[in-house]
Amino acid sequence: MSASAEIAQTPEPPYYAVIFTSTLTADTDGYDAMATRMVELAREQPGFLGMESARGSDGLGITVSYWQDVESIRAWKAVGEHRAAQATGKSRWYEHFAVRISKVERAY
Amino acid sequence: MSASAEIAQTPEPPYYAVIFTSTLTADTDGYDAMATRMVELAREQPGFLGMESARGSDGLGITVSYWQDVESIRAWKAVGEHRAAQATGKSRWYEHFAVRISKVERAY
Numbered sequence: 008m009s010a011s012a013e014i015a016q017t018p019e020p021p022y023y024a025v026i027f028t029s030t031l032t033a034d035t036d037g038y039d040a041m042a043t044r045m046v047e048l049a050r051e052q053p054g055f056l057g058m059e060s061a062r063g064s065d066g067l068g069i070t071v072s073y074w075q076d077v078e079s080i081r082a083w084k085a086v087g088e089h090r091a092a093q094a095t096g097k098s099r100w101y102e103h104f105a106v107r108i109s110k111v112e113r114a115y
Numbered sequence: 116m117s118a119s120a121e122i123a124q125t126p127e128p129p130y131y132a133v134i135f136t137s138t139l140t141a142d143t144d145g146y147d148a149m150a151t152r153m154v155e156l157a158r159e160q161p162g163f164l165g166m167e168s169a170r171g172s173d174g175l176g177i178t179v180s181y182w183q184d185v186e187s188i189r190a191w192k193a194v195g196e197h198r199a200a201q202a203t204g205k206s207r208w209y210e211h212f213a214v215r216i217s218k219v220e221r222a223y
Contacts, residue, residue, distance in 0.1 A: 012171070013138075014136045014137075014213045015213075020215075028122045029122075030120065060171070060177075061173075061177045062171055063120070063168070063170055065120035065169075067120040067167065069168075106223055107128075107219045108219070109132050109220060110218045110220060113216040114216070115213075
C-alpha cells in the first residue's frame with residue numbers, strides 16, 4: 008500500500024499498531040488503485056491515528072497503521088470495501104503476507 | 116536498514132516488535148554498510164526473533180525487528196556497536212526517525 012513519505016504523528020502511547028507485511032505475486036493489476044483507496048478509506052475511520060508504508064526494490068512491503076484501540080481495528084477490518092480488498096488481496100495480489108496486531112507501549 | 120525480502124517467521128504471540136521508521140539525509144556515506152552490519156549483529160542477540168525491512172522509492176524506510184521480551188530489546192539497544200550506529204544515525208544519516216516499542220498480541 009502507499010502513503011506519503013512521512014513518519015506518522017501519533018499521540019503518546021498506549022495505542023495500537025497493525026503491522027502488515029507482504030510480498031506480491033506477478034499479477035498486480037488493480038493493486039495500486041486499491042492501495043490508494045484503502046489509505047483514503049482508513050483515514051476516514053474512527054480511531055485511525057496514522058499510517059506508514061514502504062515497499063523495497065526487493066519486493067517486500069511493510070505497512071503500519073496506527074489505531075486508538077482494538078475496537079477501531081476490528082471495525083476497520085469489517086468495513087465492506089476493505090473486506091473486498093482483503094479477499095482480492097489474498098486470492099490474487101499477495102504471494103505471502105502477515106498481519107500482526109500490537110500495542111505500542113513506548114515511543115521516542 | 117536492509118534484510119532479506121522475507122516475512123519473518125515468528126512464534127505465537129505474545130512477543131515484541133520494535134517499529135523503526137526513518138527518512139534519510141543526503142549524507143548516506145557508510146549507511147548501507149552500517150545497516151548490513153546491524154542486521155548481522157541483531158541476529159546474534161539473545162531474544163531476537165526476526166526482522167523485516169523496506170525502504171520505498173519515496174525515501175521512507177520501515178524496519179521492524181521482533182524480540183522475545185522487553186529485556187532483550189533493552190540489551191540490544193545497549194550493545195556498544197549498536198549504540199555507536201545509533202549515535203551516527205542521529206547526527207548524520209537520519210533526517211527524521213521514530214522508534215515504537217510494541218507488544219504483539221495477535222498474528223495471522
